[in-house]
Structure formats: C-alpha cells, structure tokens
Amino acid sequence: MAHLYLIAQVAGRTVAIDSDQVESVVDIGEVTAIPRAAEHVRGLAALRSRVVTVVDTQSALGLETSGQNAHRAVITQVDGHHYALLVDALDDVAPFELLPLNGGFALDSAWRFAGRGIVERDGEPILAIDLASLVPGHAVAAE
C-alpha cells in the first residue's frame, strides 16, 4: 500500500521517513547546548513557544559528525516530547510502497536499528528509517 514518505539526505545518504512521524520541517535557529548530555544531543532550540531537543542525526547513527552546522530539521514527537532531527537536505515528499528489508543486506551500525524497510524511487532503493529509534532515551525501547 502506498504511503507518504519524506525523502531526505542524512549523512550523505538518501533516506525515507514515514510522514506520519513528521510533524513539520523547520530551520533551527540558535541552539542551547546541554552540557554532559549524550554526544548526539545537540541541544535545545525554541520552536515558537515550544522547546525541542535537537538531535544530531548523523551522530545518532554512529557516524562521524561532519562538524558542519546543519540547520534543517525534521520535527517528530516521541512520548510527548518534541525532537528536531537534523538532516542535510530534503528532496521530496511522495507516496511509496514499503518493501521488506530482506535479501541479506548487511546494514552497518545504527542504520540497522533505524532501518524499517526499503522504498524504491525510480529504481533506486532508499532505506526507510524510523525516527523514534534515533531519539536518545527511546532507542533502547524501540528494540
């Protein structure tokens, strides 16, 4: 069954994000750092009157952070808390059909936990990821 997916660039790869998980896409302004928090927690940012926890998606995937300050973020809500997951770029929103992740792909590191399936765009396979699994504190629960 076709479902709306957001196609984004994270850590130089293309990923698909279930649109149900996405509340909005925003540009993050100034971020307040959270000393002593996990490395991939970038900090807090204000989104109108709401405070969101900014997650460095790349680092949450276990990859080296480029160090560049990505500003575009996908807002998602997990357990009543709002998170902004930084993405490099957004390509597209389109309906896709989710295909199971089989055939023996060996996804490395955190990709394996985040991966939920595959969508196909013009013959190109794109990994569909679960945002909640990238949110620190929930990643374990998502297992």
Place this chain on the structure above:
Amino acid sequence: MDDLLQEFIAETRETLEALSGEIVAWESSPDDKGRLDAIFRFVHTVKGSCGFLDLPRLGRLSHAAEDVLAQVRAGDRVPDRGLVNAVLAIVDRIGELAEAIDAGESLDDSGEDLLIAALAEGSDEIAQPTGNGAQRAPARSVRLSVELLDRMMSGMSDMVLARNELARRLRHGEVDPTVEAALERLSLTVGEMRDTVTRTRMQKIDALFTALPRMVRDTAAGLGKSVTLHMEGSDVELDREMIEVMRDPLVHIVRNSIDHGIEAPGDRRQGGKRENGRLVVSARQSGNQIIIEIADDGRGIDIEKLITKLAAIGPRSERELRALSDKAKLDLVFEPGLSAKDTVSEISGRGVGMDVVRSAIEQIGGRVELDNAPGKGLRIAIHVPLTLSIISAIVVGIGNQRFAVPRQAIEEIVTDRGEAIRIDMIGGSSVATVRDRRIPLVDLGELLGIERVQSETEMFAIVSVGEGSYALRVDTVLDNEELVIKPASPAVMSTGLYAGQTLPDSGLPMLLLDCAGMASAARLDFTRNGAHAYGEEDMVAEAPGMPALLFLDLDGVRRAVPLGIVDRVEQVDSDLVRMSAGQLRIAMDGRIMPLIVQGEFDPHRKLSMLRLKDGETEVAYAIQEALDIVVLPEEMAPAKAPGLVAGVVLLDGEQVELLDAYWLFGEYSGDEGEQVAPLCLLSGDDGWMMSFVKPLLESAGYRVTTELAPGEAASVTLSADERAPAGAVRLRRRKAGSGKSDDSIYRYDREGLLSALEAKVGAR
C-alpha cells in the same frame, strides 16, 4: 470560605444537571448498576464537602441517602419504587438547598425529616418535594477546561516572543517615536496579560490548605479527639489542575489521620503522649518536585492487622502477604477495598480508600511515600512533579551559557570581592568558608565542562539541598525571573543535572539546574553531616553558645579560654614568678600556684595573667592582653593529641586555638597533693578485666577494685555487662557499636576507654 462555597455550589449544580438524566433512567430501571454508582458518587461528594463547609442539613440528607444507596450496592436492599422516589426527593432537595445557599435565602427544613424517614425500609410514603424552586442567582465564575488554559498559555508565550522579535527589529533602524510609543504600550499590555494568564494556571497551595483548619477541628470534635494542626509552606505555587486533583486525596488523608491515626485522648495519655494529637501539613519544593507532607503523631499503621484483614478479603493468603518485604507490606494500605477501621463512621469514606488517593496522585505523575513508625505516627509524603509550575529562578551565567537555578534552593549569593567568602583546598577538594560555615564548593564550569570566561570577580550561590549546603561557583549572576518550567526530554533528564527546561523572554531555551542532582554529580556526601548535626544539637542543648575570653598569648597567638573558668584577669609583678620544683610558679595572696607560660615574658615589666579556677584548683596563665569576650561556634576541629589546646575554632574567619580547661587542671593541679586517685569499680568481671584492664587503669592513675569496701564509693564503674546501668562505662566485645545511641566502648579501644572513664570521673 466563600470561594469554597461558591465552588461547591457550582459543582453541585453542574453535577445535578448531568445527573438529571441518570436519575430518570434509574427510575425506569432501578437495577442499573452504573446509574446507581453515579448517584452514589454524587451524594458521597456532597457529604464530603458538607463536612468541611459546615452545612449540617445537606450533610444529614446526603449521609442518609448514601447509607441507603450503600445498602443497595451491597445487595442488602432492593431498589423498589418507594426507595427510588425517596432518594430522588433527597437529590432534588439537595439541589434546592444549594440554590438557596447561593441566593442567600433560607429554606425551612420542615420536610427534611419526612424525606429521611421515607428512606427507611418498608416505608411506602412518597415524599413530595416541598420547595418551590428558589431564585437562581447569576453565576459569578466560569469553569474552564484546563486544555483551554493550556492553549491560552502557549498562545501567550508566542505573543511574547513575537513582541521581542518586533522590538529587536525596530531597534536596528530609525524608528518613528510614535511607533516606539505604540510598541511600549504593547509591551506593557503583553506583560500584564502574561501575568494574568500565568496566574490563571497557578494557584497557591493555600487554596488547598485554607479548608483544613476547620475540617480538622470539626472532624476531631466529631470523634471526641483533640488535634493541633500546623501548616507550613502555604505559599508554594502549584498548577491549578494539580490542586484540583490533590484536593480530595488531601482531605481523605487528613481525615484518615484523625480518624485512624491519632488515638483518643485517653489512649494517648496511656501511651505517654500529649493528649493533643499533632498534625503537620506542609508543602515545599524540592528539586523538580513539590512535596506535600501530612504527618501525624498517632499510632501509625498496624501492619499485623492489615495483613489479617487483607488475608480475609483475599485473594492472597496470609502466608503470601507475610512473605512480602517491609515496604511492600506497608504498601498494602493501597489495596482496594480496605478500610483500616472496622466501623464506618461519618468521617471516613466507604470504599473510597487509599487506593483512590494513590491513583489520583499517580494520574498527575506523582507518587505517595509512606513513613510508618508504629505507635509513634505516620508520615505521608505526596510528591508531585514541578511540571507546568511557575518557579522563581535566579539566572546564572557560566562561560557564555545561562542556566536557571530555583530561587528557593539559594540561600544567598556572595562575591569574592568582599571578605565574605574564602576558598581553601582540603585534600583534593575545594572548601568555601562563608562567615563561620564551611561548605563544599562546586565549580559549575568544571561540573558541566564549560570553559569559564575570565572575569574580575567570581560569584558564588550558596545552594541548600535539604541535607546540606554547598557553594556553587559561577561567572555571573544575571537576573531573577519567573519561569514556566516544563519537563525536558529523557535525553536531557538522563544527565541527572537538570530539573527541566524553560523558554525565557530571550527566546533561547534555558535549562533549570537540579541542585540535588549537581550535588550528587559532584559526589558531595551529606550523610555524615546529618549524624554530625544530631551530635551538635545535643551539645547545644547543654551549652548554648559557650562564651569564651579571647586573648593574645605571649607568643603572639590569639587563643580563647572558656569564660566559665576565668576567675579574673590580673596584672602582677614579674618578680613574683619563680622556677621552682621543675615548674614556673607564682606566689600570690599567700598561695603558690602553677603558672603556664607559652613564649617569653619580660621579667622587668608587669605581667598580665589569667587566673583560672575550677572550684578548688587555681592555675595562672600568662598572657599579653585580654582582647574580647566571644561566643564560641558549635564547630571545633579537635587537636590531634590531648594537650593545652583542645582544638581550633573559627572566629570571624580566623582560626583561634581553644584552651583545654579539662587537660589544664588535670595537668597542673597534681601538686595540690590532697587529691586521691579516683576509684574504679570493675563489675561483671569474668577475670578478663582483672588481668587486662586493671594494669592499664592503674598506670593511668586509677585505683581498681572489684568490690567496694563499706563506706567506699566508686568514682566510676566499668562494666563488661552491656546491660549495665547508664551511669557505668560499658565495654562491648564487638568492634562496631550497635547504633547511634550505643555509647559502649569496644574493649580493646584503649583511648576510648580512658577518655570515657576520665569523662565520668571529671563529671563528678
């Protein structure tokens, strides 16, 4: 009280409206359990409210109806037509009375006895409503859903941010003064609006507390008990929604305390307690929680009885229940269907038990903690989260980041510019001395791993965290702000350093520091402090702030001596001092007394000296000059070895040695010659003491015996029996004592033994 009454009327009116449908439905099908429950809840609520609003007529009606409905629920009575009619008549009457109270009219109570009588079994009289419907007064308040308030609040925050944004932009360019004036007015209005909107959500916990004194008085009077109520912290602010949720549980707990906890005056007298029961209700903020405590000095929870009762109800057997841990056993009071007392009184509810209390608290993310001391009392602590609470906070800066610290946790703020604070290193940790208090120092920059900016002055916030205090070093203290604190995401909370997050007017999110969390992250341990504080309290009770004479000694050191032993300060000729029999002595008033000299004195000048006296013995102490009479602080760092100096105290930030009067007289009074060595009686000896302890004691200058000769009195008794009377020094075989109150001494602790004996002899 008026507010409460208004609220009661509004609530009753509202429930009645909602209930009218139910009542009609119940009339047609009296067997409907759900409808019955709804009506039961209504009369139960009315009964509860009447208890503390002092509405006896309503109370009587609702109590009667509740009784009958309870019988129906229990299956003891069948809801026949007569009963349904009678109950309906009472419900109607309650409505009429409520309207009459609201309109300030009086309604004659002629028909009420009839209404109640109609409830009785077998009565087929159909009561007719008597009132003709009192005039309805216009409502003065509106009930709002909290969700609406939430939306209002968040809209308000957006508005503030938008105003800030606008102001920022306007500052950049040339601005028409009229625009500026308009912005000014807007700012003012927005500010006021924000305060108002904020207030709509917040309520002082006082709103919960005001009803208590009357309720406690009436409840206690109804039970023939007398209870003194103390309330603390009524100005703590709490989210309005939480106050609403807390109302019933609090009332319930307080009633329980009076009904089940506090004993009847006679029983209390027998138990050695004051006749007046004591009930303390307090609220305070602690970290990211608000704690409401209800403590009574009654009989506590009888766990045995609880288990027996629960085993009778089932489903768990007595054996299963007994196998539970102590805490789990105590938690059994939260089991549904439990009433700790056998009879149902007007005071405590029917099946509305602690289980309901707990679920209500848990619903708002809180928890209930019990601290049970059987026979002595019960303390119930309700912890509710600070969420959505507005707190007054101090904003501190470290590096280029800002943090909020709850105002309530901060005792004071000091800078290092004055002499107010002094930082020393003790071992590997920093210690701050603020006036005469020594407290640990936590460097916020170090703790958070933030590089500090170089500034001329450092600021210290003295933070108190229940068990103790510490100084928090920050770069700057910026502001005092009222902040709406919201819970932060688990990723933030897992650091253990933050209590929540907030969005101040700057539009940049800010974290609220958790003072207790920081203390534990910095590995501060206040537990020893606690034990210490107890000891101190005892000491203070004996000698509240001992006065002492501060003097400059011959060697230029400032020392102090307890004022109690200073007989007088005198000037004498130095040539009265002689070195005789291996000791400096001074001849005065036809007597010779030992003279203690620390340092050099000029033999050609007059000598100042203190004459110290303990009753019989007199000792002279040469000084340069007497300085001042001071009050000694409670804390003293004891000297390593016994000697002239007992220890060091802190006076006005300066270390001052305190002379050991005890040692002094002991050392210099020997040559009076008349003193007989103190007699030590060994009791309960199995031979060990004679062979091991006797030589030790004799070498320390005691005479030792195992049996007193007639007419002889022992200066001190040493016993191997751990149950020996309190006057004796007791020895124990184990190395560790059995508790704080254990003052026995390990039998191979030579120093401890000697000093205990010495103390006992000295006390005589």
